Amino acid sequence: MADFNELKSRVNGSVMIDVPMKDHTSMGVGGSCVCMFTPANTEDIFKFIEWARSAEQRYFVIGAGTNLVVRDRGIKYPVIRIKDTLDSTDIEYEDESTARLKVGAGKPLAGLVKECAENGMSGVEPLAGIPGTVGGAVFMNAGTDQGCISDVIETVTFMERTGRTRTLAGKDMGFGYRTCRALSSSSIVVSATLSVKKTDKDSVQKRVESILRNKTRTQPLNYPSCGSIFKNPGKIKAWQLLDEAGMRGVRVRGAKYSELHTNFIVNTGSATAGDIIALIDAGMEKVREKSGIKLELEAIIIGEQ
Numbered sequence: 001m002a003d004f005n006e007l008k009s010r011v012n013g014s015v016m017i018d019v020p021m022k023d024h025t026s027m028g029v030g031g032s033c034v035c036m037f038t039p040a041n042t043e044d045i046f047k048f049i050e051w052a053r054s055a056e057q058r059y060f061v062i063g064a065g066t067n068l069v070v071r072d073r074g075i076k077y078p079v080i081r082i083k084d085t086l087d088s089t090d091i092e093y094e095d096e097s098t099a100r101l102k103v104g105a106g107k108p109l110a111g112l113v114k115e116c117a118e119n120g121m122s123g124v125e126p127l128a129g130i131p132g133t134v135g136g137a138v139f140m141n142a143g144t145d146q147g148c149i150s151d152v153i154e155t156v157t158f159m160e161r162t163g164r165t166r167t168l169a170g171k172d173m174g175f176g177y178r179t180c181r182a183l184s185s186s187s188i189v190v191s192a193t194l195s196v197k198k199t200d201k202d203s204v205q206k207r208v209e210s211i212l213r214n215k216t217r218t219q220p221l222n223y224p225s226c227g228s229i230f231k232n233p234g235k236i237k238a239w240q241l242l243d244e245a246g247m248r249g250v251r252v253r254g255a256k257y258s259e260l261h262t263n264f265i266v267n268t269g270s271a272t273a274g275d276i277i278a279l280i281d282a283g284m285e286k287v288r289e290k291s292g293i294k295l296e297l298e299a300i301i302i303g304e305q
C-alpha cells in the first residue's frame with residue numbers, strides 16, 4: 001500500500017482516505033477509493049504526479065463523476081479529483097467580435113455556459129445541461145448533435161504521468177465522437193482555451209434556455225444517472241435500438257432503463273454497480289440478438305472486478 005502520509009506532506013490540497021465513490025458520482029453507486037486527492041492548484045498536480053511516480057502508483061482522474069459507474073468493490077488506487085478547484089475563467093484576448101477564454105479544468109460546464117450567456121458570448125451553448133467539468137468534457141469530447149466542446153477549443157493544457165506539461169492545439173488533440181486520442185488515462189487536463197463569438201446576450205440566453213427545456217422534457221433528470229450509457233452507432237440512436245429490443249423500463253433490482261429515455265439507466269434509489277452492470281450486459285445482449293449491432297459504452301466503468 002502506498003504511503004498516503006508522504007503524499008499529504010508534499011501537497012497543499014486535501015488528501016482523504018477511504019472515500020465512498022457513490023458520494024462523488026452522479027450515478028450514486030460504487031465502493032470506496034483508497035485515497036482521494038483534490039489539488040489546491042496546478043503545482044499540487046505536479047507534486048501528486050511526482051509522488052505517484054516515485055511510489056510507482058497508478059491513479060485515476062475524475063471531474064464531477066457524471067460519466068462514471070464505479071464498481072461495488074471500489075478503487076484500490078488513488079483518485080485525483082479536479083472539481084471544486086482549478087475553476088477560474090479568464091479572458092485572455094478579445095476584440096469586437098471574438099474572445100479567447102482560459103478555463104480551468106475544474107470549472108463546472110453549467111457555470112461556464114451561464115457566464116458566457118450573461119456576457120453575450122456564443123459557442124458553448126451545446127454544453128448546456130451537461131453536468132460535468134471542463135476537464136471531463138475535454139476527455140470525453142462532450143456534446144450533443146448540436147455541437148461538442150472540441151468545436152470551440154483552441155488549446156488544451158495537460159500533464160502526463162512523466163511530469164511533462166503539454167499544450168496542444170485543438171486540431172492536434174485527436175477529438176472524435178466522445179473521444180480524445182491525445183489524452184491517455186493518466187493524462188490530467190489542467191486548463192483549456194476556448195474561442196467564443198461575441199453577440200447579443202438575449203439570443204445566447206434563449207438558445208441555452210431552449211436546450212435546457214428540451215433536456216428536461218426528454219431526460220429523466222429526477223433520478224441519478226450518468227447520462228447516455230451507450231454511444232449512438234452511426235446514425236442510428238442507441239435508445240431506439242434498446243427500445244426495439246424491449247429494454248424500456250426493464251429493471252435489475254434498483255437499476256432501470258428509463259421509460260423516458262431508454263439510453264439512460266437510472267438508479268431508482270437502491271441500485272448497486274452490480275445491478276447497473278448486469279442491466280448494461282442485458283441491454284447489449286438483447287440489442288445484438290434483435291439487430292445484430294454491438295453497442296459500445298459511452299459511460300466509463302472503473303474499479304475492482
Ligand SMILES: Cc1cc2nc3c(=O)[nH]c(=O)nc-3n(C[C@H](O)[C@H](O)[C@H](O)COP(=O)(O)OP(=O)(O)OC[C@H]3O[C@@H](n4cnc5c(N)ncnc54)[C@H](O)[C@@H]3O)c2cc1C
Nearest residue numbers: 063064065066067132133135136137139142143189226227
Ligand atoms: C443527466 C446527465 C446528462 C448528460 N448529458 C450529456 C450530454 O448531453 N452529452 C455528453 O457528452 N455527456 C453527457 N453526460 C455525461 C457527462 O456529463 C459528460 O461525459 C461529462 O463531460 C463528464 O464530465 P465529468 O467532469 O463529470 O467527468 P467524469 O465523469 O468525472 O470523468 C469522465 C472521464 O473523463 C476523465 N476526466 C475527468 N476529468 C479529467 C481531467 N481533468 N483530466 C483528464 N481526464 C479527466 C475521467 O478519467 C473519465 O475517464 C450527461 C450526464 C448526466 C448525468
